[in-house]
Amino acid sequence: xxxxxxxxxxxxxxxxxxxxxxxxxxxxxxxxxxxxxxxxxxxxxxxxxxxxxxxxxxxxxxxxxxxxxxxxxxxxxxxxxxxxxxxxxxxxxxxxxxxxxxxxxxxxxxxxxxxxxxxxxxxxxxxxxxxxxxxxxxxxxxxxxxxxxxxxxxxxxxxxxxxxxxxxxxxxxxxxxxxxxxxxxxxxxxxxxxxxxxxxxxxxxxxxxxxxxxxxxxxxxxxxxxxxxxxxxxxxxxxxxxxxxxxxxxxxxxxxxxxxxxxxxxxxxxxxxxxxxxxxxxxxxxxxxxxxxxxxxxxxxxxxxxxxxx
Numbered sequence: 001x002x003x004x005x006x007x008x009x010x011x012x013x014x015x016x017x018x019x020x021x022x023x024x025x026x027x028x029x030x031x032x033x034x035x036x037x038x039x040x041x042x043x044x045x046x047x048x049x050x051x052x053x054x055x056x057x058x059x060x061x062x063x064x065x066x067x068x069x070x071x072x073x074x075x076x077x078x079x080x081x082x083x084x085x086x087x088x089x090x091x092x093x094x095x096x097x098x099x100x101x102x103x104x105x106x107x108x109x110x111x112x113x114x115x116x117x118x119x120x121x122x123x124x125x126x127x128x129x130x131x132x133x134x135x136x137x138x139x140x141x142x143x144x145x146x147x148x149x150x151x152x153x154x155x156x157x158x159x160x161x162x163x164x165x166x167x168x169x170x171x172x173x174x175x176x177x178x179x180x181x182x183x184x185x186x187x188x189x190x191x192x193x194x195x196x197x198x199x200x201x202x203x204x205x206x207x208x209x210x211x212x213x214x215x216x217x218x219x220x221x222x223x224x225x226x227x228x229x230x231x232x233x234x235x236x237x238x239x240x241x242x243x244x245x246x247x248x249x250x251x252x253x254x255x256x257x258x259x260x261x262x263x264x265x266x267x268x269x270x271x272x273x274x275x276x277x278x279x280x281x282x283x284x285x286x287x288x289x290x291x292x293x294x295x296x297x298x299x300x301x302x303x304x305x306x307x308x309x310x
Contacts, residue, residue, distance in 0.1 A: 111141050
C-alpha cells in the first residue's frame with residue numbers, strides 16, 4: 001500500500017485517538033481543593049444525590065459536559081439568556097440544561113466528523129468528495145441537536161396553546177367557586193394532568209415558586225417566558241395587571257378564555273379551508289391517472305383497433 005492509501009486510515013485513527021484523549025481527560029477526578037472551590041462557587045452541587053455520581057454513560061456525560069461545552073459556551077449574557085429560554089420552551093428547565101445541551105452538540109459534531117471522515121476517506125480517499133463528506137458529517141452533527149430542539153419546542157408550544165382554553169375554563173370555575181388563584185392553579189394541574197401534562201407542569205412549577213416565597217408578578221412573568229406562547233404571555237400580563245389594581249381575576253380569565261376559544265376555532269376553520277387546495281396534488285398525481293386510464297383506456301383501445309384495420 002502506498003502513502004495515499006494509508007493516509008485516510010491514519011487520519012481516522014488520529015481523530016479517534018484525539019476524541020479518546022479528550023474523554024479520558026474529562027473523566028479524571030479533580031482533587032479535593034478544586035471540588036471544594038466548586039462547591040463554594042455553586043452551592044447546588046452540595047445537594048446532589050448519589051445517583052448523579054454513578055458510573056456509566058450518564059456519569060461519563062456528567063463529568064465530560066463542562067469540558068465539552070466550553071468550546072460552544074455563549075460569549076455574552078444575552079446569548080446565554082436566549083439559550084436558556086429556548087431550552088425552557090422545549091421543557092428543559094434544569095440549571096444544567098444549557099451545559100448538557102452544548103456538550104451533546106459538541107459530541108454530535110465530533111461523531112459527525114468521525115463518521116464523515118471514515119465514510120468519505122474510505123470510499124473516495126483524499127479527494128474533494130472525501131473532504132466534502134467530512135464537512136457534511138460535521139455540519140449534520142452540529143445542527144442535528146438544533147433541529148431536535150426546534151421540533152420539541154414547536155410541539156410543546158402547540159400542546160400548551162391547544163390546551164389553554166380548557167385549562168382557563170376550569171380555572172374560571174375554580175376562582176368563581178371561591179378558590180384563590182394559587183389553589184385554582186393547583187386544582188387545574190391535578191385535574192388536567194393526564195390530558196395536558198405540559199401546561200400542568202408549568203402550573204405546578206408556578207405553585208412551587210409561590211410556596212417558596214417568590215412574588216406573584218415575577219412568577220407569572222416567568223410563566224409566560226418559559227412557555228414561549230404569546231397567548232400565555234398575554235394571560236400573564238392580564239393577571240399581573242388584575243393583581244396590581246385589584247380588579248376581578250375571574251372576569252379577566254373569562255375574557256381571555258373566550259378569546260382563546262375563538263382563536264382556536266378560527267385556526268381549525270383555516271385548516272379546513274386549506275384542505276381543498278391541499279387535496280389537489282394527491283388527486284392529480286395519484287387518483288386522476290387511474291380514473292383517466294379507466295375512462296379513456298377502452299376508447300383508446302377501440303381507436304387503435306380501428307386504425308389497424310384500415
